[in-house]
Amino acid sequence: MKIIIEENYEQLSQTTAQILLGHMHQDKRVNVSVTAGNSPKRFYEIITPLVKNKTHLANVHYYSFDEVPFKGEAVGMTEGLLRTEYFGPAEIAESNIHLLSPDNYQEFDAEIANAGGLDVMLIGIGGDGHFCANMPGSTRFDAMTHKVDILPEYPWYDGLKADAGDKMPDAFYTMGAASIMKVKHLVLIANGKHKADILKKALEGPVDPNIPSSILKLHPNLTVILDQEAASALDK
DSSP: OEEEEESSHHHHHHHHHHHHHHHHSSSSOEEEEOOOSSTTHHHHHHHHHHHTTOGGGTTEEEEOOEEOOOTTOSSOHHHHHHIIIIITTTTOOGGGEEOOOTTTTTTHHHHHHHTTOOSEEEEOOOTTSOBTTBOTTTOOTTOOSEEEEOOTTSTTHHHHHHHHGGGOOSEEEEOOHHHHTTOSSEEEEEOSGGGHHHHHHHHHSOOBTTBGGGGGGGSTTEEEEEETTTTTTSOO
């Protein structure tokens, strides 16, 4: 595990862009998995003009790693965010976008393997320690890509129900820890003081399925990029 601590969110985002672009600039197919949410927003602003209409990056294919199919919505939550934040503004070709869905999750790992595996994956960490949609209480570290039934006994159920309301799905879909361990280079980003405590538990505490991201430190090629605030609780 390599930990990079940057001064602020801007520098974190610039460093993340440099690492991802380094993977993309190759004379072969490059398979990239990217995250949605708050942490990568500036990264997408930086990288979009650098990839938009660049024919030499037509070799880059993008994969999502989770999906929450809200009822009554034609587009899942993750797909919608990725299209709004990156795929749309960067004008990524549809043929280069590969999205996890309720229809393909059982074949998704095989599809990725047949394409040569994921070269790099950019992920964040939730305040409860989740990564992708590997949530506290519902995570098995031996799982590949799978369906997660949404049940009231899970600690995150009430929060999801409050956010989703009438659109609450019966299940969501995610690449599991065993799938993530196959990624050639895993890049975890986090910023802000509110992530400091969970990062200490995940990176310096024991491996614990109740803190799903604690498994990530066992990845053979993990790079963690933090700002000073997010890193403030770590042992220096």
